[in-house]
Amino acid sequence: MRAYGFTEIGGPDKQAFLDVPVPQPGRDQLRLRVRAAGVNPGDWRVREGSYGHHGPTVLGWEVAGTVEAVGAGVSEFVVGDEVFGGCPDMVGGWAEQALTIASFTARRPDAVRPEAAAALPVAAATAYDAMNRFGLPEGSTVLVNGAGGGVGVPAVQLAKARGLRVVGVASPAKHELVARFGGIPVAYGAGVEERVRAAAPEGIDAVLDMVGGDALRTIAALLGNRSRLTSLADKPLALELGGFELVRDRSTAVLTELARLVQTNMLDPYVTDIRPLSDAQAAMALVEQGHATGKVVLIP
Numbered sequence: 001m002r003a004y005g006f007t008e009i010g011g012p013d014k015q016a017f018l019d020v021p022v023p024q025p026g027r028d029q030l031r032l033r034v035r036a037a038g039v040n041p042g043d044w045r046v047r048e049g050s051y052g053h054h055g056p057t058v059l060g061w062e063v064a065g066t067v068e069a070v071g072a073g074v075s076e077f078v079v080g081d082e083v084f085g086g087c088p089d090m091v092g093g094w095a096e097q098a099l100t101i102a103s104f105t106a107r108r109p110d111a112v113r114p115e116a117a118a119a120l121p122v123a124a125a126t127a128y129d130a131m132n133r134f135g136l137p138e139g140s141t142v143l144v145n146g147a148g149g150g151v152g153v154p155a156v157q158l159a160k161a162r163g164l165r166v167v168g169v170a171s172p173a174k175h176e177l178v179a180r181f182g183g184i185p186v187a188y189g190a191g192v193e194e195r196v197r198a199a200a201p202e203g204i205d206a207v208l209d210m211v212g213g214d215a216l217r218t219i220a221a222l223l224g225n226r227s228r229l230t231s232l233a234d235k236p237l238a239l240e241l242g243g244f245e246l247v248r249d250r251s252t253a254v255l256t257e258l259a260r261l262v263q264t265n266m267l268d269p270y271v272t273d274i275r276p277l278s279d280a281q282a283a284m285a286l287v288e289q290g291h292a293t294g295k296v297v298l299i300p
């Protein structure tokens, strides 16, 4: 089976097309014929060894496809179902056939394209979890740092759907996008504190950060109560600043709800770049640069 991944821990030069056996679904797993697979910054972190994979390993955390085989213990899905979900151990998705975790897989409604469904389990689902954890009442203000990226775009929309005000920090090229989904765009860099205060004179009630480092320190200083601060890019710093580590709800229920939101036009995962698997190297490079707009998806 043709797949794309990495041969050993390291930089982009370790990425390669791999010829690997068709995976067999274990207990509570499904095997899909992959229709589309999402690309995430987490994929290069896997390649760098952050999650214990040594290679050769097939990359890819999230896929949409047709169920081809079901493992022991699976009763919710049958062969032929159109589904989408997260891959075991956060790998294996960039391939013609891939496994998903049955308890983190959901049916894909016909109205939700495979490319859109494949973009939901990592980025949109994380944004969903963050908004749930914040639990802010309507009219509160959330700041999304990195509002034009894979997580940021759904985060802005999911916050708006909850009746929140959203300040979306992004580069100027993404301001029209942030505003289109209802956010108040603010440019990052020198003077960002004043611009945020001007955009939200009532103050900020929560921060969802996708950037980390000094950008996070600057933004965190705007939040009086740090109990509603989390960073997906810099968890240690978020904790140091008094924030929390987001615990993911990797469940079928979350994915089903996200698909419903897409189907009812409440959520657009904003897939901006759809490429054949043969172009995986360029897709990864685009995401690894850290300035992607919306989501990048591969088609085997």
Ligand SMILES: NC(=O)c1ccc[n+]([C@@H]2O[C@H](COP(=O)([O-])OP(=O)(O)OC[C@H]3O[C@@H](n4cnc5c(N)ncnc54)[C@H](OP(=O)(O)O)[C@@H]3O)[C@@H](O)[C@H]2O)c1
Residues within 6 Å of the ligand: 040, 041, 042, 122, 123, 126, 145, 146, 147, 148, 149, 150, 151, 152, 169, 170, 171, 174, 188, 189, 210, 211, 215, 232, 233, 234, 248, 287, 290, 291, 292, 293, 294
């Ligand atoms: N734990 C989890 O389950 C989980 C899930 C998803 C993602 N993550 C992590 O969350 C992070 C973001 O993921 P993503 O998919 O959204 O990545 P992404 O698509 O690359 O988006 C990151 C965004 O940040 C913006 N940005 C860069 N520098 C910035 C700065 N100084 N201030 C404000 N914005 C800045 C970038 O665009 P511009 O610079 O052009 O504005 C880009 O749109 C990654 O570190 C990822 O690994 C974790």
